[in-house]
Amino acid sequence: MSRKYQVVLSLMIISVALVLHICNFTGENEGSAEKKIVVKVLNDREYYEELIKWIDRANKSIHVIMYIYKTDTDTIEFITEKIIVAARRGVEVKIVLEGSQDVNDLAYNRLMRNKVQVKYDSRAHTTHSKLIIIDGYIVMVGSHNWTKSAMTVNHESSVLIISESIG
Numbered sequence: 001m002s003r004k005y006q007v008v009l010s011l012m013i014i015s016v017a018l019v020l021h022i023c024n025f026t027g028e029n030e031g032s033a034e035k036k037i038v039v040k041v042l043n044d045r046e047y048y049e050e051l052i053k054w055i056d057r058a059n060k061s062i063h064v065i066m067y068i069y070k071t072d073t074d075t076i077e078f079i080t081e082k083i084i085v086a087a088r089r090g091v092e093v094k095i096v097l098e099g100s101q102d103v104n105d106l107a108y109n110r111l112m113r114n115k116v117q118v119k120y121d122s123r124a125h126t127t128h129s130k131l132i133i134i135d136g137y138i139v140m141v142g143s144h145n146w147t148k149s150a151m152t153v154n155h156e157s158s159v160l161i162i163s164e165s166i167g
Contacts, residue, residue: 037163068145
């Protein structure tokens with residue numbers, strides 16, 4: 001992905017996030033304190049660091065929809081271990097993986113063995129999403145699959161949105 005395309009994609013994601021934020025405040029109670037919203041573009045390697053940080057901080061829930069979750073490297077296995085630890089400490093973890101991608105089988109089996117709620121979507125439709133929602137108000141969405149290449153090699157762009165008004 002060219003740098004120019006990455007910048008344009010980042011600006012589009014930020015624009016969508018801001019529109020959603022503005023819509024969420026429409027009709028709120030008069031005089032209520034406006035809740036803070038954080039929108040941060042996560043390019044390339046920045047995503048991994050933020051993902052690990054927010055999984056570690058999860059208190060209630062981690063919900064994931066992931067197109068490709070390839071746990072054949074230490075990089076992605078570290079994410080898997082963090083998710084398993086979160087589930088063991090009582091965080092509700094639910095993961096939906098793309099059913100047509102056989103590379104997801106390792107992650108699926110490892111999560112199932114560790115009693116993490118994981119399922120495949122229907123093979124009739126492709127779920128190409130890369131979405132994480134933590135505690136109902138921390139959202140990461142964009143182009144990052146959970147693969148070593150997405151985390152360490154590719155040009156990827158995602159956005160982190162933190163807003164209690166969307167929770």
